[in-house]
Amino acid sequence: xDHSGKRGGSRTxxxxxxxxxKIREHISSFPSEISHYSRSKTESKxxxxxxxxxxxxxxxxxxxxxxxxxxxxxxxxxxxEKNGAQMALDFHHRKVEYATKAMQADVRxxxxxxxxxxxxxxxxxxxxxxxDIENGFMCVWPETVGGRGSLEVANCVYSYLTKQITTxxxxxxxxxxxxxxxxKNQIVLSMYLTLLATGIFTEIIHKFPVxxxxxLTCDRYFGIIEKKKKxxxxxxxxxxxxxxxxxxxxxxxSEAAQIRLSRDQxxxxxxWKSHGALQxxxxxxxxxxxxxxxxFATIEVNEQPTKHGIPEEKVxxxxxxxxxxxxxxxxxxxxxxx
Numbered sequence: 051x052d053h054s055g056k057r058g059g060s061r062t063x064x065x066x067x068x069x070x071x072k073i074r075e076h077i078s079s080f081p082s083e084i085s086h087y088s089r090s091k092t093e094s095k096x097x098x099x100x101x102x103x104x105x106x107x108x109x110x111x112x113x114x115x116x117x118x119x120x121x122x123x124x125x126x127x128x129x130x131e132k133n134g135a136q137m138a139l140d141f142h143h144r145k146v147e148y149a150t151k152a153m154q155a156d157v158r159x160x161x162x163x164x165x166x167x168x169x170x171x172x173x174x175x176x177x178x179x180x181x182d183i184e185n186g187f188m189c190v191w192p193e194t195v196g197g198r199g200s201l202e203v204a205n206c207v208y209s210y211l212t213k214q215i216t217t218x219x220x221x222x223x224x225x226x227x228x229x230x231x232x233x234k235n236q237i238v239l240s241m242y243l244t245l246l247a248t249g250i251f252t253e254i255i256h257k258f259p260v261x262x263x264x265x266l267t268c269d270r271y272f273g274i275i276e277k278k279k280k281x282x283x284x285x286x287x288x289x290x291x292x293x294x295x296x297x298x299x300x301x302x303x304s305e306a307a308q309i310r311l312s313r314d315q316x317x318x319x320x321x322w323k324s325h326g327a328l329q330x331x332x333x334x335x336x337x338x339x340x341x342x343x344x345x346f347a348t349i350e351v352n353e354q355p356t357k358h359g360i361p362e363e364k365v366x367x368x369x370x371x372x373x374x375x376x377x378x379x380x381x382x383x384x385x386x387x388x
């Protein structure tokens with residue numbers, strides 16, 4: 051194209067379309083695929099993770115961490131040091147990719163810039179996959195009712211096992227991540243012992259996957275959760291009063307790969323530190339002195355919210371969002387705030 055004698059070059063529609071076609075052709079030359087993480091059907095395509103940004107756009111402003119590690123990889127002659135730097139560089143790349151995707155998701159979902167800088171009301175969701183019926187169950191509650199701790203986890207599991215399932219099976223196997231604050235603690239153990247004492251189950255085994263390889267079946271549901279019916283969860287029980295009957299000082303629950311509790315050895319926890327077939331469990335009595343199965347069978351677990359109200363600072367932030375909400379959403383939040 052001849053741009054001579056024309057300040058700023060030619061801007062004819064024909065030339066603009068030609069450049070658009072060239073740009074599209076250039077973008078299409080890179081491999082792309084439809085993301086399997088999307089929560090809805092979409093034709094949007096994403097570039098391969100193997101494609102370097104430097105192949106598309108020349109580097110202008112760079113990261114100091116990247117520059118430092120990249121220099122070590124290119125300049126060091128020690129293989130061990132080079133391998134270590136390369137691993138650190140790869141890890142840094144992954145962190146950046148995750149952060150970028152998270153930011154992009156926030157930008158797509160929020161419709162007003164002020165949403166980014168104020169506290170929002172959280173809605174908690176605990177997913178359960180029942181392998182007997184190959185179906186999922188979602189426990190959903192607002193933060194005005196409960197938080198994200200062991201009490202809420204124990205309540206959700208207890209409610210599902212006592213109200214939602216119909217089975218004659220007496221052995222329960224549970225898989226979950228290894229989060230101590232939610233899944234590996236006295237509260238959850240107290241709930242299990244109550245299920246055993248009341249005869250709902252005779253044996254309960256809780257297993258935990260290896261850290262970094264937590265690929266649980268229920269995780270698959272969260273990508274399609276908007277398409278599923280969600281039941282609001284509001285019947286929380288005070289498992290802290292039950293947990294007072296336990297003494298888990300010697301249990302070393304944080305090291306457990308799986309925990310077994312049974313009705314015939316009530317109060318004894320068998321703990322495996324790995325999932326290997328040759329591993330033998332350590333047995334520990336977790337009941338306080340004088341506590342028996344009858345105490346758990348007859349104990350009254352009181353129903354009560356685990357959390358009361360919303361912090362004043364968050365209330366102010368939510369009120370600031372009201373002008374940007376639909377009338378239906380505005381009415382809901384107004385009633386919630388009181």
